[in-house]
Amino acid sequence: xxxxxxxxxxxxxQREHGRIPAQLRMLIEVVARACKHIAIAVNKGALxxxxxxxxxxxxxxxxxxxxxxxxxxxxxxxxxxxxxxxAMASEEMDSIHLVPNRYPQGEYLLLFDPLDGSSxxxxxxxxxxxxxxxxxxxxxxxxxxxxxxxxGKHQAAAGYCVYGPQTTLVLTLxxxxxxxxxxxxxxxxVLTATDVRIPxxxxxxxxxxxxxxxxxxxxxxxxxxxxxxATGPRGKDFNxxxxxxxxxxxxRILSRGGVFLYPWDAREPEKPGKLxxxxxxxxxxxxxxxxxxxxxxxxxxxxxxxxxKLHERVAVVIxxxxxxxxxxxxxxxxxxxxxSAA
Ligand code: AHG
Ligand code: MN
Ligand code: MN
Numbered sequence: 113x114x115x116x117x118x119x120x121x122x123x124x125x126q127r128e129h130g131r132i133p134a135q136l137r138m139l140i141e142v143v144a145r146a147c148k149h150i151a152i153a154v155n156k157g158a159l160x161x162x163x164x165x166x167x168x169x170x171x172x173x174x175x176x177x178x179x180x181x182x183x184x185x186x187x188x189x190x191x192x193x194x195x196x197x198x199a200m201a202s203e204e205m206d207s208i209h210l211v212p213n214r215y216p217q218g219e220y221l222l223l224f225d226p227l228d229g230s231s232x233x234x235x236x237x238x239x240x241x242x243x244x245x246x247x248x249x250x251x252x253x254x255x256x257x258x259x260x261x262x263x264g265k266h267q268a269a270a271g272y273c274v275y276g277p278q279t280t281l282v283l284t285l286x287x288x289x290x291x292x293x294x295x296x297x298x299x300x301x302v303l304t305a306t307d308v309r310i311p312x313x314x315x316x317x318x319x320x321x322x323x324x325x326x327x328x329x330x331x332x333x334x335x336x337x338x339x340x341x342a343t344g345p346r347g348k349d350f351n352x353x354x355x356x357x358x359x360x361x362x363x364r365i366l367s368r369g370g371v372f373l374y375p376w377d378a379r380e381p382e383k384p385g386k387l388x389x390x391x392x393x394x395x396x397x398x399x400x401x402x403x404x405x406x407x408x409x410x411x412x413x414x415x416x417x418x419x420x421k422l423h424e425r426v427a428v429v430i431x432x433x434x435x436x437x438x439x440x441x442x443x444x445x446x447x448x449x450x451x452s453a454a
Contacts, residue, residue, distance in 0.1 A: 118144055118281070118292050118301035125285060132285055135196040135218050136268060139245060143222070144281055144292075144301055146190035147241050147273040150183045150227070151294060154239065154275045163234050171206040171423055172388075179233050180204055183226035183241060197222055198248045199255040201422055203391040208257050208422070220268065221246040221260055225391040228272075229357020238276035240359030244395035245269040257422055264394030264415035272395065274363050282308075282366065284402040289366070310405040311369035314432040316351045318361045318372040326377035330410060330442040335373075358387065362396050362430065366403055371431035373439065375410065384409070385427035389419055393426045406436035410443040 122137045132140075153162050166176040184204040191197055195216035200209045203225045211217050222245055229239035245268045248259050271283040279294035281301055291305035317338050324335070338350040353370070355361050361372045374387050387393050397407030397414040407414045407430040414426060429439045 116303040118303070121290065121292075121303050129287075131287055132269075135220060136245065136285075138194055139191070139196045139218075139220055139222065140269060140271070140283065140285075142190050142194055142196070143187070143224075143243055143271070144273075146187045147279075147281060148294065148299070148301075149186045149190070150179075150241055151273070151275050151279045153179065153182055153186075154233075157236065170204050172203070174230075176204065177227070177230045177233050179239075180227045180230055187222075187224055187226050187241070187243075191222055194218070196220055199259070200224070201257075201260055201390065202226060203388055203423075208255070208260065210255060217255075219248050221248055221255070223260065223390050223395075225388065228359040228392065229355070232355070232357050232360075237357065238274055238355060238360035238363075239357050240272050240274045240363075242272040242359055242392055242395050243270065244390065244398070260390065260422055261419045263418050264389075264397055267394060267398045267415075270395035270398040272359050272362070272399070274359055276360060276363075280304075280363070282363065282399060284399050286398075286402070289399055289403045291366075308366055308403045310366060310400065310403045310432055312404070312433045314369040314371060314435050315348055316353055316368075316370040317435070318352065318354050318365070318370055318431075320354060320356075320374070321352070323377050323379070326379050327375055328377075328446075330439070330446040331373065331375045333446070334439050334442040358392055358396065362400065365405070365431040366399070369432045371429065371435035371439070373430075374428045376427045383425050385425050387426060387428050389414070389417060389424045389426040390422060393428050393430075396428075396430060400430050404433065405431050406433050408436050408440055410439055 125131045126137050166178045166181045168176045193215045196218040197220050198217050201223045225242040232239050246262050269285050273281045281292040289308040292301035293304040295302050337345050341349040376385050393414050400407050409427040410429050
């Protein structure tokens with residue numbers, strides 16, 4: 113079989129299909145190279161100084177792991193000097209990171225969750241990096257946080273890398289989804305899947321069941337119906353999978369279908385959800401929709417949300433089309449029940 117590298121794939125996207133400008137090609141190459149460096153650090157495990165806590169706290173109030181900090185630094189350093197970016201934003205940084213004056217400024221904005229699944233690092237379970245690319249649309253010189261506050265439907269590209277049994281890069285440029293596997297012998301990303309499609313139906317759901325008592329009624333109802341199995345209203349048995357790294361749970365859904373939920377819950381009622389709109393939900397939504405799936409909060413499409421702030425959180429229901437529609441129907445039925453009771 114002919115081996116196509118990520119470099120060749122991107123050159124062909126630029127040259128033959130005119131799908132991406134040179135700056136975006138450069139950006140994806142640089143992010144992919146940074147992911148390779150992160151993969152090497154991840155693989156060192158106890159042999160390197162990469163496990164355990166960094167004893168610092170991020171803007172979300174979470175204790176950072178050493179690999180959260182290392183991965184963030186790798187992505188910043190790799191992307192600063194190439195001339196393709198105007199600025200970056202990360203789950204691990206309080207505010208946006210401007211490209212230093214000594215380097216040329218490009219037209220793109222890069223957002224990332226440098227290390228997703230932090231609680232799985234020290235136990236040798238799959239983790240990943242998630243990224244999202246926006247165009248800087250304002251014509252003013254310089255860049256501000258406001259430039260980042262665009263709905264996910266305006267993303268120019270999105271992707272993630274899973275550091276698992278294999279290291280896999282998944283990418284969308286807005287025209288389908290492609291997967292690349294890292295060949296450790298040659299150090300190159302090799303195209304291993306194109307036109308990835310998520311089955312519309314599934315019998316597998318993914319949710320942190322320990323939060324069940326805190327969920328709102330529509331999610332209780334949806335999961336209750338799944339758990340009722342073949343003799344319940346769904347008329348079929350469901351299986352459950354929960355890795356605890358969104359990147360790995362979504363990767364399974366890209367590979368064989370399923371639905372992933374991280375809903376609002378009553379533990380922190382003032383927050384719409386746990387996951388971050390700009391670094392997790394939007395890029396995953398773009399990828400999943402490009403593969404024929406759907407991504408919703410339960411009441412609206414995630415990529416239609418106009419962000420109010422950089423570190424905004426959101427409820428997430430993502431994956432196989434018919435299952436996401438079913439969750440949305442439970443929410444709509446909840447509203448109907450509430451209005452008929454009023
Ligand atoms: P991060 O490691 O980037 O903070 O993200 C972890 C997220 C997500 O990957 C996962 O689905 C979820 O948090 C798990 O959280 P809980 O174990 O608290 O349910
Ligand atoms: Mn994350
Ligand atoms: Mn993270």
